[in-house]
Amino acid sequence: MVDELIREGSEAYEPETETMESIMEQFDSVDIHRGKVVEGTIVDAREDGWLVDVGYKCEGFLPRREWTHRVLVETVGEPQVGDRVRVQVTNVGQGEDAQLSLSRWRCEFDERWTNLEEKLAESEILQVQGIRKVKGGLIVDCCGIEGFIPISHLAEEGRGINPSRLLEQAFPVKMIEKDRRKRRLVLSRRSMLEEELSSLREDFYANVHEGDVLEGDVSSITSFGVFVNLGALEGLVHISELSWQRNAKARDLVNKxxxxxxxxxxxxxxxxxISLSIKQTLDDPWFTVHERWQKDARTEGTVTNLTDFGAFVEIEPGVEGLVHIGDLSWSRIKHPREVLKKGQKIDVVVLDVDTDRKRISLGFKQLHDPWRDVEERYGKDQMVNVKVVRLADFGAFVELEEGVEGLIHISQLSRQRVDKPQDVLQEGQEVEARILEVNPAERRIRLSLRPQSEEPAEEPRRRDDDRKKRRSDGDHGSSSPKNYFPQEEASVTIGDFLKFNQ
Structure with missing residues (x-):
């Protein structure tokens, strides 16, 4: 009896065993289908991916390539065993080799794209942040998805910008194109700027007029001028309006x-x-030039230009004077470039100041007079090497040094009678001559080719012939050089020769 009661009690408390069929029925009841987003736990890590327990009858496999995608802006690293992850089911296998395929980036992309659509529904303006510079534009972070801004849409039309300036910077944009299937976003910053600038321009034109003085920042420098950012607009300061100084280079005056x-x-x-001027905000130096420059003042200047008639020399910024070709050298020159070159610094003296016409006449040769102290360099009976520069009927003009010329009278060319200087000398010929007289007051030097010890053998007869010839020429009213300048040695200057030619 007791045994029967014990047997009946044990049967009453025996636990119900769980079969494999019942377990499989429980997993089959879990709703797992393609496209569903589930949360699971990383249970194993492999070289090509991870095994994830999502509460299904088998672990799902998350390939490493499905963890993230280049279109996503990521800040998280790869998972570790035990981490919880949200994934999307991409495939549900059947049969003995059934396997659950998972993806993380697909559900992340869908969520971020949905967030983007919601923001666009609220406003057409999106906030983005520059990520990296690429060929042709800039990649930005737009709601966690990479978007592209073409370089032509980074700044307002007609202006350029370096995409690097926008890296790590947040700024508003508008959508140009979006394609969810191709995962492509094309954005524009230019449209935002143009709308903002359009409003600023209207205010600018309403409040700014010609003659107003404004302040701005130099935005770029070119060979023809400087662009200044005024806020609503950029204006150009042409190179001629940069400074009162002529031929000034923009980069020497201002910096970006x-x-x-x-x-x-x-x-x-x-x-x-908008046309602008910097120099018109400054005082014209010609208004006060008479206070600083008077006749005979000496200064250093820079040659700014060379012309056929002279050289322009800047003696202070914005004030130039002209050195006429006749005031460049004591010797004859055909062009100022024979004496000076552009950019050369020279000493000059003020000859005349005309403030009404904004003209200053300068002299260069006046400070380099070769006749100064000429008596210290040349003396009577001194033998010098000279060069024949011009021949006249009455003698030969020779150059002792640059700017210093003398005359060898025809009577001093030889011991013998000379009818024409061309019979003895030629232009350009170099000879040794003896100085007869030095007269710095009249800028005159007389020379001779005859040795000092020699006396002309036919001198008396020659003088008689000269007197008869002068009387004969005087009777006929001749005005030839031979009549004007007697054959006998006379004091003939270069000035006498020029007056005679006139």
């Missing part, structure tokens, strides 16, 4: 980023062009 004061000298609303 400089804060400058400018005067508005032109407004063209149709083309949105």
């Amino acid at each position: 980023g400089d804060h400058v004061k400018v005067k508005v000298i032109g407004i063209d609303r149709e083309t949105n062009r």
Whole structure:
């Protein structure tokens, strides 16, 4: 009886065993299908991916290539065993070799794209951040998805910008194109800037007029001028309006980023062009030039230009004077470039100041007079090497040094009678001559080719012949050089020769 009661009690408390069929029925009841987003735990890591327990009858496999995608802006690293992850089911296998395929980046992309669509529904303006510079534009972070801004849409039309300036910078943009299937976003910053600038331009044109003085920053420097950013617009300061100084280079006057004061000298609303001037905000140096420069003042200047009639020399910024070709050298020159070159620094003397016509006459040769102290270099009976520069009927003009010329009278060319200097000398010929007289007051030097010890054998007869010839020429009223300048030795200067030719 007791045994029966014990047997009945044990049967009453025996636990119900769980079969394999019941377990499989429980997993089959879990709703797992392609495209579903589930959360699971990393249970194993492999070289090509991870095994994830998502509560299904088998672990799902998350390939390493499905962890993230280049279109996503990621800040998280790869998972470790035990980490919880959200994944999307990409395939559900059947049969004995059934395997659950998973992907993380696909569900991340779908969620971020949905977030993007919601923001676009609220406003057409999106906030993005520059990530990296690429060929042709800039890659930005737009709601966790990489978007592309073409370089032509980074700045307003007609202006360029370095994409590197926008890296790590947040700024507003508008959508140009979006394609979910191709996972492509094309954005524009230019449209935002143009709308903002359009409003600023209207305010600018309403409040700014020609003659107003404004302040701005130098945005770029070119060979023809400087662009100044005025906020709503950029204006051009032409190189001629940079400074009162002529032929000045823009890069020598301003640097990019400089804060400058400018005067508005032109407004063209149709083309949105503003002409500016920096020099007109400064005092014209010619207004006070008479206070600084008077006649006979000496200074150093820079040769700025060479012309056929002389050389322009800048004696202070914005003030130039002219050295006429006749004031460049004591010797004859055909062009100023024979004496000076552009950019050369020279000493000059002020000859005349005309403030009404903004002209200053300068002298160069006056400070380099070769006749100064000529008596210290040349003396009577001194033998010198000279060069024949011109021949006349009455003698030969010779050059002792640059700017210093003398005359060898025809009577001093030889012991014998000479009818024409060409019979003895030729232009360009170099000879040794003896100085007869030095007269610095009249800028005159007389020379001779005859040795000092020799006396002309036919001198008396020659003088008689000269007197008869002068009387004969006087009777006929001749005005030839032989009549004007007697054959006998006389004091003939270069000035006498020029007067005779006139």
